[in-house]
Every structure is written in C-alpha cells, then in structure tokens.
Amino acid sequence: MITGAALGMVTLAGVAWHGAPPAMRGAGDEARVAGHAAPPARAASPWGQAGHEMAARAAVTRLPAEMPAFFREAGDRLVYLNPEPDRWRVGRLREMDQAFQYDHYIDLENVPEGALEARDRFDFLRQLYAAGLERPERDAGFLPFRITELYQRIVTEWRLWRSEDDPGRRAWIAERIVNDAGILGHYVTDGSQPHHTTIHFNGWDRDTPNPEGYTTDNGFHARFETAFVTTRVSDADVARHLGAAPLRSVAGSARAAVIDHILTAHAEVETLYRIDRDVGFDPWEPADPEALEFAAERLAAGAEMLAVLWWSAWVESATPLAPDRRGGG
Numbered sequence: 001m002i003t004g005a006a007l008g009m010v011t012l013a014g015v016a017w018h019g020a021p022p023a024m025r026g027a028g029d030e031a032r033v034a035g036h037a038a039p040p041a042r043a044a045s046p047w048g049q050a051g052h053e054m055a056a057r058a059a060v061t062r063l064p065a066e067m068p069a070f071f072r073e074a075g076d077r078l079v080y081l082n083p084e085p086d087r088w089r090v091g092r093l094r095e096m097d098q099a100f101q102y103d104h105y106i107d108l109e110n111v112p113e114g115a116l117e118a119r120d121r122f123d124f125l126r127q128l129y130a131a132g133l134e135r136p137e138r139d140a141g142f143l144p145f146r147i148t149e150l151y152q153r154i155v156t157e158w159r160l161w162r163s164e165d166d167p168g169r170r171a172w173i174a175e176r177i178v179n180d181a182g183i184l185g186h187y188v189t190d191g192s193q194p195h196h197t198t199i200h201f202n203g204w205d206r207d208t209p210n211p212e213g214y215t216t217d218n219g220f221h222a223r224f225e226t227a228f229v230t231t232r233v234s235d236a237d238v239a240r241h242l243g244a245a246p247l248r249s250v251a252g253s254a255r256a257a258v259i260d261h262i263l264t265a266h267a268e269v270e271t272l273y274r275i276d277r278d279v280g281f282d283p284w285e286p287a288d289p290e291a292l293e294f295a296a297e298r299l300a301a302g303a304e305m306l307a308v309l310w311w312s313a314w315v316e317s318a319t320p321l322a323p324d325r326r327g328g329g
Helices: 048-061 075-081 094-104 121-130 143-163 167-190 220-232 235-239 254-266 269-278 289-316
Strands: 009-012 015-018
Touching: 048 075, 048 167, 048 220, 048 235, 048 289, 075 167, 094 143, 094 167, 121 143, 143 167, 143 254, 143 289, 167 289, 220 269, 220 289, 235 289, 254 289, 269 289
Parallel strands: none
Antiparallel strands: 009 015
C-alpha cells in the first residue's frame, strides 16, 4: 500500500503538489470537540480534477431530450465548471477561502440527531453550537445545505428564463443557469465520495476505536480520489455504473434526495477503508477489480444524482411560486 508521502508529484487542478495536497483544515486548529485532539488536515481537492470532470461528463450523457437545447449543448462548460470550487481554495485570500471551504463535506458523526432537518444552514449552526461543537462550521460542514441552496437558485433561474420574453435577457439568464449548474455539480460529486461524509476523512480518526485496523494514513484521501482515480479510472469505467432507466425527478423533494445521496455515501465509509486495507488503492500498479469498481461506482453515483438534480430543477420550475410577501431587497 502506498502512503501519501510516497505518491511523489500529484497534479491537482493543473498544479503539481508533492505528496498530499495542501490542507483544507490546519493540523494545528482547535480541537474538533472540547477535550479531543486536533483533527488531521483535510485534503483540498475532492475527487481531484479528473474525477470531477469524469462525473460531469457522465451526468451530461443522462440528460433527457426534453431539457432545453442550450443546456444540453453546454456539456463542455458544465464539465469545466465541476472542479471550479476547488479553484477558489486560495489560503492567502482568507475571506474567500473561509467562505467556501466548509461547504465541501459533512462529518455526519458530529451532527446531532435531527439537525439535518434544520430550516437552513444558520439554524443548523445554532443546533451544532447547542450540541457543544467548538467550531461547528469546521467540525460538521455544510455540504447538504450548499447543494440545496444551489439547487433552489437554479430552480429560481429556470422560472425567470421561462417567463422572460426579451431574447437578450433570456440569454443572460441561460448563462447564469449553466454557471450555477456547473458549480452545483462539484458539491453533488463531493457528496458521493465517502471521505466527505465522515470524521474519517483522511485516515481513520485516531481518537476513535479502530478494531478493524484501518489505515490512519493522512495521505489516504488524496491517494484514493486524486492519484488512484486519475491514473486508474476511465470514463468507460464510470459509464458501466450509470443508470439506464429514464432519469427520475425529485422535484418538490430535492432536499430529502440530497440527504439520502449523502447518507448512501456515508454507508460506504467502512467499505472504502476495508478495500484499502485488503487490496489497496495503488495508483502505480494495475488496479484491483474491487478497488476500481468501487471508485467508478461512487463517481457514477455522483453523476447520476447530478443529472437528477439538473433535470428536477427544470421540472420544478414549471410550477410557479406564490408571491413572496417580504418585498424587495
């Protein structure tokens, strides 16, 4: 099994890094919860650029013919935009970096019962503070809220597009839809990666029991989702795991579908660690079939969910909302 230190030069979003990529969470940060040791650094590039682009390409192939043509024809832009939030990860630009870095994950073990039903991310934060987390934005993350927020924005934009008669304005709205749909893709794809649903995000948490002897290597995250996926997984591998039935719609129930998507990935955390322990995710050797199919299936799950949300946003936008009584901003 190759450790993060043995990976050598790994390329992320067009930039070469030696060993594991730069940390999402500083190793010297405050404890995750009062009384616990500081968490290890969180990897900076969920799925790596290659994985994000593969998932987006697969999602585009699932779009129904009933989607407006401009959206179906925007595949190259949707693929390019899928890794975009990782390009915003610039530690020297603290205000921007802090605003977005906690949207890439949710550590479900730290989420109190019922908190995922919070009305919005701020209600969620209040519940996390009440549960005693020292830094809840870091110790839990906001992934399901970020996905739902973007989904609702796209539904709103589709409604504007449907109701706009001016061709120029309609074209501007179309550009906004494609941009936000591409950004949505990043987070939906993150949600299919088990590391992004757990406190065991970069090696098994050293402060928790580990009776199965899973790796505590803090290079595991990058080794799996960047090095292994980039060198061993192909578009054809992902395509084998895509659905063949007509795309379902979750219009009106997208938030529940998003949470289910993340919980499904979380259920695979121990499978991910078991495969790594037993056969490894070795980026430099021929891929073990179990390791290859696991990675490809998780990417396909992200692609399928992304296509479902793109389609559902269009479907949901056909139903107008009641007037908002709050007035303008």
